Amino acid sequence: MFEFDFSKSLHLPRPHLRDDLLLINHLIELIDEPVLITSTNLQVLSANTVYTNLLGLQEATVSGTVAEFYEATEEQLINDKITGECRANKLWRGAVRLKHSAGQFIAFAASASTFKQTGSALLVISFNATASTAHQALGSVDESRHPVTGLNQEFVLADRIRQGIKMAPRNGKTLAVLLVSVSLVDQDNQIIEGVGDKVLYDIGKRLKSCIRSSDTLTHYPNVQFAMVLQITGTDDTNIVVKKIFNALSSPITDNDQTLTARTHIGISLSPIDAREVGQLLSFAEDALTRAKAENVDSYEYYAEEFNTRARYRNDLENKLQHAIKNKEFILYYQPKVRAGDNRIVGLEGLIRWVNPELGMVSPGEFIPLSEETGLINQIGLWVIEEGCRQNMAWINQGISPIKLSVNVSSRQLHADDFVENVKQALEKNGLSPAYLELEITESMLVTKVEETISKLEQIREIGCHLSIDDFGTGYSSLSYLTRFPLNTLKIDRAFVKDLENSNETAEVAKAIIGLSKSLNLEVVAEGAESMFHVDFLKQHGCDSVQGYYYSKPLPADEIEKLLRKGYITGKDYD
Numbered sequence: 001m002f003e004f005d006f007s008k009s010l011h012l013p014r015p016h017l018r019d020d021l022l023l024i025n026h027l028i029e030l031i032d033e034p035v036l037i038t039s040t041n042l043q044v045l046s047a048n049t050v051y052t053n054l055l056g057l058q059e060a061t062v063s064g065t066v067a068e069f070y071e072a073t074e075e076q077l078i079n080d081k082i083t084g085e086c087r088a089n090k091l092w093r094g095a096v097r098l099k100h101s102a103g104q105f106i107a108f109a110a111s112a113s114t115f116k117q118t119g120s121a122l123l124v125i126s127f128n129a130t131a132s133t134a135h136q137a138l139g140s141v142d143e144s145r146h147p148v149t150g151l152n153q154e155f156v157l158a159d160r161i162r163q164g165i166k167m168a169p170r171n172g173k174t175l176a177v178l179l180v181s182v183s184l185v186d187q188d189n190q191i192i193e194g195v196g197d198k199v200l201y202d203i204g205k206r207l208k209s210c211i212r213s214s215d216t217l218t219h220y221p222n223v224q225f226a227m228v229l230q231i232t233g234t235d236d237t238n239i240v241v242k243k244i245f246n247a248l249s250s251p252i253t254d255n256d257q258t259l260t261a262r263t264h265i266g267i268s269l270s271p272i273d274a275r276e277v278g279q280l281l282s283f284a285e286d287a288l289t290r291a292k293a294e295n296v297d298s299y300e301y302y303a304e305e306f307n308t309r310a311r312y313r314n315d316l317e318n319k320l321q322h323a324i325k326n327k328e329f330i331l332y333y334q335p336k337v338r339a340g341d342n343r344i345v346g347l348e349g350l351i352r353w354v355n356p357e358l359g360m361v362s363p364g365e366f367i368p369l370s371e372e373t374g375l376i377n378q379i380g381l382w383v384i385e386e387g388c389r390q391n392m393a394w395i396n397q398g399i400s401p402i403k404l405s406v407n408v409s410s411r412q413l414h415a416d417d418f419v420e421n422v423k424q425a426l427e428k429n430g431l432s433p434a435y436l437e438l439e440i441t442e443s444m445l446v447t448k449v450e451e452t453i454s455k456l457e458q459i460r461e462i463g464c465h466l467s468i469d470d471f472g473t474g475y476s477s478l479s480y481l482t483r484f485p486l487n488t489l490k491i492d493r494a495f496v497k498d499l500e501n502s503n504e505t506a507e508v509a510k511a512i513i514g515l516s517k518s519l520n521l522e523v524v525a526e527g528a529e530s531m532f533h534v535d536f537l538k539q540h541g542c543d544s545v546q547g548y549y550y551s552k553p554l555p556a557d558e559i560e561k562l563l564r565k566g567y568i569t570g571k572d573y574d
Contacts, residue, residue: 025037028048031048031126034127035048035050035124036067036127037123037124037125039122040083040114040122040123042066042067042082043064043066043067044064044065044066045122049162050163053159053163055099055100056100056158056159067079068099069082069096069097069098070096070097070105078094078096082112082123082125083123085112086114086123087114092111092112092113094109095108095109096110098127108127110126111125111126151204151218151225152217153218153219154218154220154226156216157216157228158277160216161175161228161281162277164228164230165270165277165280168230168270173230173232174231174269174271174272175229175231175269175271176227176230176231176236176267177226177227177228177267177280177281177284178228178229178237178240178265178266178267178284179220179265179267179281179284179285180225180227180264180265181263181264181288182224182248182262182263183264184199184252184261184262185259185260185262186258186260187258199254202252203224203252204225206247207244207247209247210243210247211227211229214230215228215229226281227240234301234309234310235313235372238310238314239372241265244263244265245263248261264288264291264292264294264298265300266285266288266291266299266302267287267299267302267306268280268281268283268284268287268302269302269306273303284302287299287300287301287302288300316365316366316369317369319355319358320353320369321375323355324379328353328356329352329379329386330351330352331349331351331383331390332351332554333349333350333404333555334350334554335347335559335562335568336348336405336524336545337567337568338544339534339537339538339543339544339545342568342569343567344402344562344566344567344568345402346405346544347402347403347404347405347559348406348439348553349386349390350363350553351363351367351379351383353366371409371411377415380407381425383407384425384436385425385428385429387406388404388425388426388428388431390404391435392429392430394560397560399560399564400563401435402435402563403436403437403465404435404436405439405465407439407469408440410440410444410447413440413452414448414452414455419455419459422436422438422464423462432463433462433464434463434464436464436465437464437466437488438459438464438465439469440469441468441470442469453484456484456485459485460485465488466485466486467487467489467524468481468486468490469492470492471490471492471512486521488522489516489524490526491513491526492527493526495508495509496509496526496527496529496547497529499532499533499536500530500532506536509525509536509537509540510540513541513542523542523543524543524544524546525537525544525547526546526547527546528545528547528549529548529549530549531549533549551568
C-alpha cells in the first residue's frame with residue numbers, strides 16, 4: 001500500500017496552495033493505486049485517474065464532492081471516524097467500502113494522514129484495491145466478484161481497460177482486449193442453452209489458468225468472458241489464445257452429461273485499433289462476430305493485418321509439425337578456425353528447414369515458434385542425433401576427429417530426459433563424447449541456477465564439452481562463470497563486428513578474452529568477417545575464430561572437402 005505522511009516533510013504557505021495542489025495532483029498521477037486529496041471535511045480537491053477509473057467516475061464530476069466511506073458490514077458512513085483521527089494528528093488505517101457509479105460496493109484497505117499548511121490542512125487518503133486483509137476485515141461479499149466463479153464482474157472491465165490504455169505505453173506494451181464466447185455442445189452436436197454453476201465455475205477456472213495474475217478476466221454480457229492483457233507483440237496474444245483452446249479442449253461434465261466446448265475469440269488492440277474503451281470493446285465484438293462464422297474453435301483480430309499474421313503463424317506451426325515427421329530438416333556446418341595457423345579445429349551444426357512449399361525457412365522464424373510450442377525438444381534432439389551421426393560418418397571415412405558443437409535451448413536443457421537423450425545419441429552412433437559440445441546461452445545461467453548446474457555437471461560427467469554462446473549480451477557475472485562446469489566461452493558477434501569503429505567494443509572484446517584466459521576457458525569469437533577482425537583477435541589471444549571471413553555455414557558434402565584439407569585460408573588471403 002502506498003502511504004503519505006506529508007506532515008513530517010512539508011510545511012507550505014497558504015498563498016501557494018493552488019500551485020501545490022497542481023504539483024501534488026501531478027505526483028499522485030504517477031502512483032498506480034487510488035489516491036484522494038481532500039479538505040478536513042473530506043471535500044475532494046484532487047483524485048488520481050486510478051481512483052476515478054476504479055469507481056467508474058468522470059474526473060470532472062469528482063472535484064468538489066464529499067467523499068463517502070462506508071462501514072465494513074453496513075451501508076453507514078464512517079467519515080467522522082476518519083476525520084476525527086486525522087484532526088488529532090493520527091494516521092488512520094482501516095477497511096472501507098466505496099460505492100461504484102454502477103451501484104456496487106468495492107472493498108479497500110485504506111490509510112489517511114494530515115498534510116498541514118499555514119492556516120489550512122489537507123487529508124491524503126490512499127487505498128489498496130487488492131488487499132485481502134480488506135476483504136477479511138469487511139467480512140462481507142465483495143460485489144466486484146462473481147458469486148459463482150470469483151471472477152471480476154463486468155463493471156470492473158471498463159476500468160481495467162482505461163488503466164491499460166494509460167499504463168501499457170509507459171511499459172512499452174500493447175493492450176489487448178479479448179472477448180471469449182464459449183458454446184457447449186452435447187454428444188448429438190446440439191448447443192446447450194444455459195449451464196449450471198458447476199460448469200460456469202469450471203470454465204472460469206480453466207480460463208484463469210491461461211493468463212498471468214497481472215491480467216484481467218471478467219464476465220461480459222452476451223459474450224460470457226473478457227480478458228485484458230498487456231503484451232509485447234501479437235504473438236503473445238496468439239500464445240494465450242492457444243492456451244484458451246487447449247484449456248477448454250477436454251470434456252466438461254454437467255449432471256452426468258458430457259459436453260464439448262466450442263470457443264470463439266474476438267481481439268482488439270490499443271493503441272493500434274483505438275484508444276477509447278467503447279471503441280475497443282466494439283471492435284473486439286466485431287472481430288468476435290467474424291470468428292463465430294466458423295463452426296470450430298477460431299479467433300479473429302479486428303485489424304486484418306494481424307489476422308494475416310496469425311494465419312501465417314498457425315500455418316507455419318502446422319508445417320513445422322509435419323517437418324518433424326517428414327524429416328525436412330538438414331544440418332549446415334560452419335568451421336571454427338584456430339587463429340594462429342588457420343587449422344579447422346571445430347564445427348558448429350546449424351539447423352536448416354527446407355519446406356516443399358516455402359523453400360528455405362529462416363531459423364529466426366521457426367526456432368522461436370518451436371520454443372513457444374514446445375516442438376524445440378523434438379527438433380533439438382534431432383540436431384544432436386544428426387550431428388553425432390554425421391560426425392561419426394566422417395571419422396569412419398578417415399577424416400580426423402573434430403569437435404562438433406550444437407545449440408541447446410533452455411526448454412531442452414530442463415527436460416527430464418535431456419541427459420539420457422544425449423547419452424543415447426552418442427551410444428547409438430558410436431561417437432566419443434569428447435567430440436560433442438553443447439552450447440547454452442548466457443541468460444540460461446541465471447534461471448533455475450541449481451537445476452542448471454546439476455544438468456551441466458551430468459553432461460560433463462558423460463564427457464561432453466560445454467560452451468557459453470553469445471557471451472556479453474546476457475546478465476551473468478563472474479560468480480556464475482566460476483560455478484558452472486564450462487569449457488569454452490564464445491564472444492558474441494556484436495563485439496566483433498564493430499572492432500574497427502569502436503574503441504569501447506575493442507576493449508570489451510579484449511576484456512572477455514582476458515577473463516576467459518584467467519578462468520582457463522577456451523575462447524571462440526564468432527562473426528569475424530574481415531582480416532582486421534581475425535588479426536585483432538589473434539593478437540589479443542583468442543583461441544579460434546568463426547565467421548564469414550573463413551566460411552559461411554555449408555552443407556555436409558561441402559564441409560567434408562574442407563575437413564579433408566584440414567585448414568582454411570580466409571577470403572582475404574585467396
